[in-house]
Amino acid sequence: MNIIYLKDENSIADFAYQWTEEKIAEFGATSLYIPAGKTPVQLYLLFEKLRPSWLENKKLIQVDDILDGAEKGKFNKFFAEILKGYYKNIIIPSLHQPHQADLSILGLGPNGHIAFHEPHLPDNFEYGEVNLTGQTKKDLDLPDNTKGITYGATKFLRTKAILLIVVGENKKQILSKLLNGFKCPATLLLDHSDLTIVCEESLKSRS
Secondary structure (H helix, E strand, O other): OEEEEEOOHHHHHHHHHHHHHHHHHHHOOOEEEEOOOOOOHHHHHHHHHHOOHHHOOOEEEEOEEEOOOOOOOHHHHHHHHHOHHHHHHEEOOOOOOOOOOOEEEEEOOOOOOEOOEOOOOOOOOOEEEEEOOHHHHHHOOOOOOOEEEEEOHHHHHOOOEEEEEEOOHHHHHHHHHHHOOOOOHHHHHHHOOOEEEEEEHHHOOOO
8 A cells, every 4th residue: 555645636636647647557457447526626637638648548437426316417417527528438337237447546435435335335345226324415415315326345446556536624534544444445445455545735644
């Protein structure tokens, strides 16, 4: 595990861009798991601005989405807006067609979830429809009965390399707990042989 602290989101986006380029080359990767949300926005803006040749024709596998209600498909709409140039390459999660990627880019949820692999789900969860926790529904302003669809830690652990991006002051507590042995879905990633965690400097615990 490699833990890197950088000064701000732009620095993290630059690092994540370089990581993606290097890992695609190292492993001959043709597909990546990618998350929606605020965490990876600056990275996606770089993809759109620079349009790197090494990302062309790569499969971008959306890791999760909202499955029902007024917000159904919200995350795919996010990709349609923020990754216009690559939207044709994005694979939307569906109930019957899971895909295995070569690389994982992930964010960390405030309760330790990765994608919608929530703390109440089994460690060996791979893919499917899930009930969201109250905290997640609150964070996303979703109704109580909202369900999600998601890939899980088992799928991410099968990728050749994982980049976990952690930004936002609301992640400071869970990051500290994760690095000090707290059990949550993100903890499972710590067993991967090629895991990089890149975080904002402000999230570094001071003792």
